[in-house]
Amino acid sequence: SLQGYESFMMKEIRESWGAVRDTLTGLLKENELLNKTIKAIERAKRVIIVAAGTSYNAGLLFTIRLQRAGFNAISVIASEHNNLRTNQDDTVLVISQSGETMDSLIALKKYKNNGSFIISLTNTLGNSISSYSDIALHTRAGPEIGVAATKTFTSQVGALMLLSSLLLNESVDYLKEAESVIANSFSKVIGYTKIIGSELSKKPSLYYLGKGLGVPLAMEGALKIKEIAYVHAEAYPAGESKHGPIALVENGFPVIFLNNGEFTDELYNNVMEMESRHAKTYVISAGSKISTNNNQNEIVLDVPDPRLSPLALAPPIQLIAYYAAKERGANPDRPRNLAKTVTVR
Numbered sequence: 107s108l109q110g111y112e113s114f115m116m117k118e119i120r121e122s123w124g125a126v127r128d129t130l131t132g133l134l135k136e137n138e139l140l141n142k143t144i145k146a147i148e149r150a151k152r153v154i155i156v157a158a159g160t161s162y163n164a165g166l167l168f169t170i171r172l173q174r175a176g177f178n179a180i181s182v183i184a185s186e187h188n189n190l191r192t193n194q195d196d197t198v199l200v201i202s203q204s205g206e207t208m209d210s211l212i213a214l215k216k217y218k219n220n221g222s223f224i225i226s227l228t229n230t231l232g233n234s235i236s237s238y239s240d241i242a243l244h245t246r247a248g249p250e251i252g253v254a255a256t257k258t259f260t261s262q263v264g265a266l267m268l269l270s271s272l273l274l275n276e277s278v279d280y281l282k283e284a285e286s287v288i289a290n291s292f293s294k295v296i297g298y299t300k301i302i303g304s305e306l307s308k309k310p311s312l313y314y315l316g317k318g319l320g321v322p323l324a325m326e327g328a329l330k331i332k333e334i335a336y337v338h339a340e341a342y343p344a345g346e347s348k349h350g351p352i353a354l355v356e357n358g359f360p361v362i363f364l365n366n367g368e369f370t371d372e373l374y375n376n377v378m379e380m381e382s383r384h385a386k387t388y389v390i391s392a393g394s395k396i397s398t399n400n401n402q403n404e405i406v407l408d409v410p411d412p413r414l415s416p417l418a419l420a421p422p423i424q425l426i427a428y429y430a431a432k433e434r435g436a437n438p439d440r441p442r443n444l445a446k447t448v449t450v451r
């Protein structure tokens with residue numbers, strides 16, 4: 107039930123930090139399963155990460171972390187599984203909140219038939235995807251009623267941060283602060299995102315730009331606002347925006363920058379580029395600030411460890427979409443044309 111909340115989406119965003127905490131403690135208890143997972147990824151010649159929609163965006167963070175560490179990791183959009191032929195030397199990670207997404211299930215079966223080792227990360231027990239997997243891992247976000255994935259996304263990100271740190275032989279102590287980082291981000295951005303959401307609800311189109319781990323977050327921000335507020339949005343790597351997309355930018359065109367704290371100088375240049383075209387820029391920074399002046403459109407989230415930045419950036423992108431939907435009178439829980447679980451090809 108709604109338990110006093112005006113929508114499931116808001117309730118579920120508010121549940122996201124508890125969901126991440128439960129996901130991390132749950133996974134850390136499954137020592138044997140985690141060790142098997144690490145071994146299966148380490149021995150693989152290639153690591154293929156397969157998912158759709160929001161789960162794909164979460165997976166991309168994992169792919170980038172592994173690529174940076176020298177792993178041969180590739181992200182594949184589930185419905186485009188035909189573009190890749192896997193074999194018995196590959197380990198495939200299928201990520202799906204529901205565990206029932208037809209595109210992801212078809213990709214899984216095909217790669218399994220090729221002899222690849224299959225790991226899944228789903229949010230429900232006894233789903234089809236986990237039943238076909240060699241190792242079934244779970245997030246512990248609890249049921250998600252809103253069609254827009256929110257707490258399940260944040261939980262996937264938490265789980266994948268844990269896995270990537272284990273693979274990179276990093277201490278996972280920093281993840282103890284995941285819960286408070288997400289909760290603090292939520293409280294810090296709630297007023298700001300209401301203003302942005304309402305401004306964006308009046309615009310036909312916008313860009314979400316980021317760099318590095320900010321790119322999958324930008325993709326997720328753009329997906330969310332399209333999905334529930336019906337505002338056209340595109341995500342780009344910030345540097346790539348000057349190779350075409352910038353042509354659309356004119357007076358007042360909204361551009362949201364997601365700064366995960368890694369490439370502040372480059373992002374600063376991209377912000378300036380957009381501002382010189384009179385774009386309306388918004389900057390959401392995790393950790394370190396971009397602007398040198400007192401840019402009133404930059405909000406800086408506290409992150410005690412840079413690896414927590416993607417988690418800190420989850421509440422603002424979800425809340426912006428939520429408030430844009432509200433402002434437009436759209437029901438964020440039940441967007442048109444969309445099902446919670448897409449069981450058709």
Ligand code: M6R
Nearest residue numbers: 159160161202203204207254255
């Ligand atoms: O259940 P899954 O994670 O496999 O679902 C994949 C997508 O259909 C899903 O993430 C979709 O993009 C969401 N509605 C986005 O909010």
